[in-house]
Amino acid sequence: MDPAKLQMFENRLQKVYKHVSKIARRQNITCYRVYDDDIPEFPFSIEIYEDHIYVAEYQRRHGMEEDAHEAWLDQCLQKITEVLQFPPEAIFVKQRMRKEDRQGQYQRVAQEKNEFIVNEAGLKFKVNLSDYLDTGLFLDHRITRAMVRDEAAGKKVLNLFCYTGSFSVYAASVGAEVTSVDLSKTYLAWAEENMAINNIDPQKHHFIHADVLQYLDTLKLNTFDLVILDPPTFSNSKRMKEHLDIQRDHVDILNRVLLATKKGGVIYFSNNYRRFVLDEAQIEASAIKDITNQTMPFDFQQKMIRKCYRITR
Incomplete structure (x- = not known):
């Protein structure tokens, strides 16, 4: 590797880490992002989860043979552990282009049950840094989760595409009655576990294994006070009856959810499609507010990775 380029990566990582770690300490935040594809030659996302580093290598055509790529990656990982001052065994790596079975100094995605x-x-x-595409906790929604908790007390809350239920836990922690819906039994079980480790009785809440697009047809009118809707951009899962395209389908989905929302109730709607455009004129809401900027945490300021809206029936 060109030493000058590696030095450039080191300098950038040091600068960003010094800045964001200071803010994280001040705000008592222990899980945060420190680098996100800042330099094209080093296409990583780097996040800290307390005593661990999570590195995802973004897909790209790097033009290297496998052995050369391995050597390059090991140099990068060594530099990351040096700058962040973590031991090598604390780093977990997701590589999107290569087979994920390499054993070595750094623990790879093939290691199972790296949960804490x-x-x-x-x-x-609970997060898992090895076994799934994502870790179990989307750090960019830290502020949005706090907003939900601020207004969920005593309310009926619906969390669609709930993933591991972090929004559900925030709402339940202040006494909301929460219904969590996801197509994955694995993630629903994870959501129940997240409830339990916070001393929240999962039996007092509802966990629905369903295709959300079909589940919407079963909802009764005027049922929920607060809805979280954070769908994937696209989904063509074989278990889904219909394919999902959030740009194409968002008006229909939102209007169906609005029917199940009480008058004055709120939907927090988010998605990761970078070119997403909300078709406000077709959405049957009394108010729509783009809250993307105010929900973007300090460690995600450089890159607008998703849109977020607060929609009132």
């Missing part, structure tokens, strides 16, 4: 509990805003969440 992290803390966020007085709540606990």
